[in-house]
Amino acid sequence: MAAIAGARLASRRTPGRLFLLDHPLFKGGALIMGAGELFGDKMKSAPDRTVFLGLLARVMSAGIAGAALAPRGRERTGATLAVATAVPLAYLTLAGRKRAMARLGQTRSGLIEDALIVAAGAGIVAAVVGRSR
Template sequence: MKLGGLFFSSLIGAVASARSMTPMASIAAARLLGHRMPGRLVLLDRPVFQLGALAMGAGELAGDKMKSAPDRTVFLGLLARVLSAGIAGAALAPRGREQAGAVTAVATAVPLAYATLAGRKRAMASIGQTRSGLIEDALIVAAGVAVVALAVKPTKPPRK
């Protein structure tokens, strides 16, 4: 099954709506494993940025459970989503369509940030901040990994 166009850019934007650093962390992990992205990478081809993206992704997962964690729709939260979705959306777009992929991912991430926040608030009222955060983490990290895994170009196995 071949899915082309900007489908994966849109999906990674949806991931960014709930966890701003997960898209870049998912791409960084794939690059560290040797996978190639369909589109040109911005920054995430360098090991220092790959490790930084992974660290920021892990930090966000931990910080989200704190009572003082701000809503994802505050200015800095939306800015982080715009940057992460843009970089990841470009990387997952077909070669030559990186700008459209970035725009698509951002256009998906920002409005969905409000929807995912509303869902999270309902879950927090029902099952608490930590439990709802852990469930959201599991779903969003799995979605980020799945989107990137489906979008990356397979590495060629060595010839024997």
């Protein structure tokens, strides 16, 4: 969501039409939440991403992102595919993160995970936004 909000702040268009993406409060909130996620999951008190509220937030943000990045008129399909991907990945990435934490520690494993996720998200958004000009 933060990558999409950043693209929209840079006046780049996404193929899917979602009115929320044009609201300044939403764009700013998505950027703040993205930064908060980067810092929050390094805390020892951070809950697993598979708790109910974590999964709910993941479902909502995946649905919005999937709809925004889907071709025009296919927003519902994009949202459905994104949610269907995000939920199982929450469990898979949690298992991987726990293994990495045992070897590297919480902060280092979190930084590596964040670097991979930020790069992947920015790359996907850049590729889709670049095609939708």
